[in-house]
Amino acid sequence: MDPKVLLVEDSNSLAILYKQYVKDEPYDLFHVETGKDAKRFIEHHAPQLVILDLKLPDTTGEEILDWIKGNEIPTSVIIATAHGSVNTAVNLIQKGADDFLEKPITADRLKTSVALHLKRTKLESLVNKLETKFDRPNFHGFIGSSLPMQAVYKIIESAAPTTASVFINGESGTGKEVCAEALHKQSKRAEKPFVALNCGAIPRDLMESEIFGHVKGAFTGATTDRKGAAMQAHGGTLFLDELCEMELEMQKKLLRFLQTGSVTPLGGSKELRADVRIICATNKDPLKEIEAGRFREDLYYRVHVIPIELPALRERDKDIVTLAKHFVKLYSKQDGKGFTGLSTEVESILKAYPWPGNVRQLQNIMRNVVVLNDGTKVEASQLPPPLNAVKPAAVATPSPAVIAKQPPPAIAETSPTKSLASTEETLPVETLQALTSVNTEGADTFAVRPMWQVEKETIQNAIKVCEGNVLNAAVMLELSPSTVYRKKQQWETEDDLQVSK
Structure with a gap:
């Protein structure tokens, strides 16, 4: 079945002209004149692309765009605008439009733009289907279907049924305790206790008592025997958050517990057996803490068996x-x-x-x-x-560099400037430097290059390193596969157009 393209244009004569332009193209162009008819068509026929005029008899193109985006309708939108309304069209790109065409629209411009966006939509659909096959929108308290989170879910599934210690690293607020609970719920210990301790929130002189417990009279205020976290978690899981905040002497006692599986309550003389699965977490770099003398290296290697890095x-x-x-x-x-x-x-x-x-x-x-x-x-x-x-994540000013979603520069009416600032995703600085080997040691040797060239070279190098596997390249670059597919397709289209000339 051929793709469907909807033209929303109140001028019947222009609609006839545009239909004539694309009569031999491999898609069906449908025409409506009002916003009401446009909504009805979109709801019932799900077009892959909508060419939307800004001024309609009963509403505006902006209102239709808001309706499409608000209802999360999976279609691309191209704004058709008169010369004096380019600024408005750029603002609509900030709101989610994919492109704009300035009237009068030429046949070549229309055909190339539609073909480009239909190819992009097709690739994104294929990638989304591939991702959806493996995606889980949520997982034991986690919410998110991004590739970094899918990797986390996979590690949790593999590590949870084992007895191996897990070391979770991640910035504050990334969900380290959620991860620890997910490991517990997926494990064979799920019916047993899950006990969590924040080592950074416990006073130093109470840390030993909190973990190992104490007997009556061990210190002032110890009026009864008390089980520590290790015994409370017997048969289950003990989660020690912010482990790097624990003082060195206590780290030594924790290491002994991990080695022997025995605890001695503070003030007591009898050893107790505690069968627990240890999960540790920190928001610091443990290797830097070891280097600074604040974290025991032997304890690190004892708990750092299965590492899980939670993405920001x-x-x-x-x-x-x-x-x-x-x-x-x-x-x-x-x-x-x-x-x-x-x-x-x-x-x-x-x-x-x-x-x-x-x-x-x-x-x-x-x-x-x-x-x-x-x-x-x-x-x-x-x-x-x-x-x-905060400004919306899109183009900021109507200059040639902002038309990042324009058709290929071979037929564009503006200069062929491309900008990472206007793309939906940008490559990490470390990735750009590593893959392009830019010399930044001195002003005399610094080679200034357009950022779009650096981006293109970086992505192409990554695809080459991954032997043509775009999905693997996307993971390496920390980008979504749909972004890499789209850019790859755009560059190939540009190259084809240059060859045909």
Whole structure:
């Protein structure tokens, strides 16, 4: 079945002309004149691409775009605009449009743009199907289907049934305790206790008592015998969070416990057997802590058997909006509010923010919005600091460099400038430096190159290293496969056009 392209244009004469342009193309072009008819067609026929005029008899192209994005309809949108409305079209790209065509639209421009976006849509659909085959949108308390999280879920599944110690590393707010609980729930110890201790929140003089317990009279205030966390978790799992905060003398006693499986309560003389599975976590680099003399190397190698690196939220771009919607709905239900989702502008802002506090920060911000505001969708004006100062994740000014989603430069009407700042995802600086070997030691030897050239070379090198496997290259580059597929297809199209000339 040929792809469907919907033209929303109130000028019948222009619609006839455009249909004539593409009459021999391998897709079907349908035409409607009003926004009402456009919505009805999209709902019933699911076109792969919509060419949307800005001015319609009953509404605006912006309203139709908001409706498409608000209902998460999987279609690409190209804005058709008059010369004087280019700034408006650029703003609509910020809101989720994929491209714009400036009137009068030539036959070559129309055919090339439509063909490019249909190919991109087809590739994204294939990639999404491939990812969905292995994706889990949630997993034992985790929410997110991004590739980094799928890798975490896989490690948890493999490690949980074993008795091996697990060492979780990740920034604050990434969900280290959620990970530990997932390991426990997936293990054979799931019916036994899960006990968590934050080593950074326990005073030093109480740490031994908290882990190993104490007997009556061991110290002032010890009026009864008390089981420590190790005995409380007997048969189950003991989770020690922020392990690197534990003082060295206590680390020595913990190491002995791990080696012997026996504990001696503080003030007692009798050893007790404790059968526990140890899971440790830290938000610091343990090797740097060892080098600084704050963490025992022998303890590190004892607990660092199965490492799990939890990705920061900024590395999980696919999950940010999903998590935000989950928290909004959760707190709206708890507090009796009417919020059901996010505006497209808010989604863009959330993707642009670096999230130093990770999931915990996102959770708190969504709680703030729900408590202090009313409505059905979270709007940008309702976001608290620092998000109220963040610009949406898209182009910022209407210059030639912003047309990152334009058709290939061989037929573009603007200069062939490409910018990483206008793409949906950017490569990590470390990856760019490693793969392109840029010399930055001195001003005299620094070779300035356009960033789009660096990006193209980096992605192509990664694909070559992965022997043509785009999915593996995407993982290496920390990008989504759909982004790499799209860029690869765009460059191949550009090369074909250059050859045909």
